[in-house]
Amino acid sequence: FLRLNKPPIEGLRFGKKAPTTEAEVNTILKKTFKTESDVSRVFDGIAAQYGYKTSLELLQAQFNSPYYANKRTLNKQ
Numbered sequence: 827f828l829r830l831n832k833p834p835i836e837g838l839r840f841g842k843k844a845p846t847t848e849a850e851v852n853t854i855l856k857k858t859f860k861t862e863s864d865v866s867r868v869f870d871g872i873a874a875q876y877g878y879k880t881s882l883e884l885l886q887a888q889f890n891s892p893y894y895a896n897k898r899t900l901n902k903q
Contacts, residue, residue, distance in 0.1 A: 828876045828877070829875070829876060829877035832876060832877075834888060834891050835872075835888055836893075837858060838854060838885070838894070839854060839858045840889055841854075844885075844886050845882060845885050845889065847882070848866065848881075848882055851881050851885055852864060852865075854885060855869055855881075866881050869881040869884070
């Protein structure tokens with residue numbers, strides 16, 4: 827289901843740019859889930875359910891999704 831539909835994961839706390847490194851992924855996940863531990867390995871399972879190889883690919887796709895693009899546009903106004 828997730829691989830075909832690729833719904834947005836609401837509540838991700840992105841910066842102004844799409845993540846480009848695993849360190850940025852970990853920072854986003856720490857801010858989103860308000861934890862100090864490394865949750866990127868756990869998030870790799872979610873990425874696999876969406877059909878991506880890594881959390882980085884998943885978060886880049888989420889950043890570029892219409893949901894987050896519209897959210898960024900609305901926050902600029």
